[in-house]
Amino acid sequence: MDNWGYADHNGPKVWHELFPLANGERQSPIDIVTKAAIYDPSLPPINVDYDPSSVKLIMNSGHTFTVEFDDGEDKSVIRGGPLHGSYRLQQFHFHWGPCDDYGAEHKVDGRDYPAELHIVHWNAEKFSSFVEAAQNPDGLAVLGIFLKVRNLIRIHLLSICLIFLLYQDGKQSSFTNFDPSCLLPDCKEFWTYPGSLTIPPLLESVIWILLKEPIAVSSRQLSQFRSLFSTTETDESKPCCMEKNHRPVQPLKGRKVRASFL
Numbered sequence: 001m002d003n004w005g006y007a008d009h010n011g012p013k014v015w016h017e018l019f020p021l022a023n024g025e026r027q028s029p030i031d032i033v034t035k036a037a038i039y040d041p042s043l044p045p046i047n048v049d050y051d052p053s054s055v056k057l058i059m060n061s062g063h064t065f066t067v068e069f070d071d072g073e074d075k076s077v078i079r080g081g082p083l084h085g086s087y088r089l090q091q092f093h094f095h096w097g098p099c100d101d102y103g104a105e106h107k108v109d110g111r112d113y114p115a116e117l118h119i120v121h122w123n124a125e126k127f128s129s130f131v132e133a134a135q136n137p138d139g140l141a142v143l144g145i146f147l148k149v150r151n152l153i154r155i156h157l158l159s160i161c162l163i164f165l166l167y168q169d170g171k172q173s174s175f176t177n178f179d180p181s182c183l184l185p186d187c188k189e190f191w192t193y194p195g196s197l198t199i200p201p202l203l204e205s206v207i208w209i210l211l212k213e214p215i216a217v218s219s220r221q222l223s224q225f226r227s228l229f230s231t232t233e234t235d236e237s238k239p240c241c242m243e244k245n246h247r248p249v250q251p252l253k254g255r256k257v258r259a260s261f262l
């Protein structure tokens, strides 16, 4: 199964056939049971310092759309929270479902959100490359932000880029001067736990930081996500829409979730 996906024949239920880590000890996403989360007053606040000029391009990766950043130096970083030192911004992407009722990857007390934003960073202080960092338990830090539907009239910048991308022949377009901190909610309270990539190869190298406060998107923006082509080089012949790209929650297996708030 080289072209994994989210359909019945190549989706999360069968990823373990080629990616045994799917049954690992620290898999993501999880359901955050708020009453079981441990308040840790020693957790410092999250601090993001993003340089808008570090954005490079927006691309259709076949499983989501990704906005990629220049991570050759410490231009855009995240610090604080559970992290030791600074982690360098690499990319951000979204996960969504076939309708507005569900589609986020993490849950909170069993509650579904319609989508989830993942802002991916790597530990450039400790590792010499992103690929090396992705192989280590403290190599990556992903900031997860839930999306809720509020019918806004404001066309969000990303939608404009998405529309542009949708009608482009290629799978990517250049993208300039975008500061992803505009996607963050005002409140930076969070939960944190040790987990994994939520896509193959499901590497157990992610320190997850999930913000409690969701951001708002319109139903129309989510429908634009779903209308992206889910083609990759290998399945050009069968273009279809990317109606869902979320992995179900995984067993906690004894892990502790910490909260930055009471």
Ligand SMILES: COc1ccc(N2C[C@H](O)c3cc(S(N)(=O)=O)sc3S2(=O)=O)cc1
Pocket: 090, 091, 093, 118, 120, 131, 134, 142, 196, 197, 198, 199, 200, 201, 203, 206
């Ligand atoms: C070694 O194989 C790989 C290592 C890293 C990746 N990346 C691209 C993925 O889109 C992806 C998805 C992530 S999620 N949903 O936040 O867990 S994080 C992440 S990535 O940027 O690290 C791909 C392959």
Ligand SMILES: [Zn+2]
Pocket: 093, 094, 095, 118, 198
């Ligand atoms: Zn993701």
